[in-house]
Amino acid sequence: MVMKIATWNVNSLSVRLPQVLAWLAANPVDAIGLQELKLTDDKFPHDAFKEAGYEAVAFGQKTYNGVAILSRHPMADVVRNIPAHEDAQARVIIATLDTPTGPLRLINGYFVNGQEPGSEKFAYKMRWLQALQDLVRAEMAAHPRLALVGDFNVAPEDRDSYDPVGLRETIHHTTEERNHFKALLELGLTDSFRMFEQPEKIYSWWDYRMLGFQKNRGLRIDHILVSEALRASVTACVVDRAPRKNPQPSDHAPVVVTLG
């Protein structure tokens, strides 16, 4: 029973809905975490996704942020944001997917960007990452089959950046951010992309400016982490660059994990 789970920062679901529907038609994944919806829940296109075969749970807000999970399998026990962490920004949604191989806890996050080290936004990123870590620890204790997906806004290693030297200790590259990523791995999660031999210079985000995509000046900041119980069934993890070539693309590409 092959199952696929994806993550995609769509940078405005209103603008990107046709592309998301087209991608799902070509890639009928079991579930996908979406980030940066930039719309309120009353505007969430439940009907369009239902026609495509997906139930959705959403946690949106006006203008910024906003996350959702689409699933072909029934969802339950939905959590919005980090319960122990007061936050005006809609960045996390969690659901249990009732899959043929058993329940799968899916945590979908739009991690804080952080602007630049030393800024107030960076301090918020650090607090948020700590709160998320505590939440993931608790979720893992309750749900052995767990995946953490989303736009992490962290390039975990130098090979995840087009210019690790020039961008050393800048945002997405700092030791503090990378330590938070490592802390998630130390909880027992595995970066599914790095379970496999991958081509060099594979990224999931490219700046809109300066022909970033055309020059492959990107970062791998969108990730799918899996728990020990899921790890054995992972057979592939790929970035799908194709949607980045669309007219009016998101600045991010989808990442897809296959569970065999």
Next chain:
DNA sequence: ATGTCGACGAATCGTCGA
């Protein structure tokens, strides 16, 4: 500092965030 998107409010652009 710049570049390019997208949302927003109050403009037919300026500002913010990424």
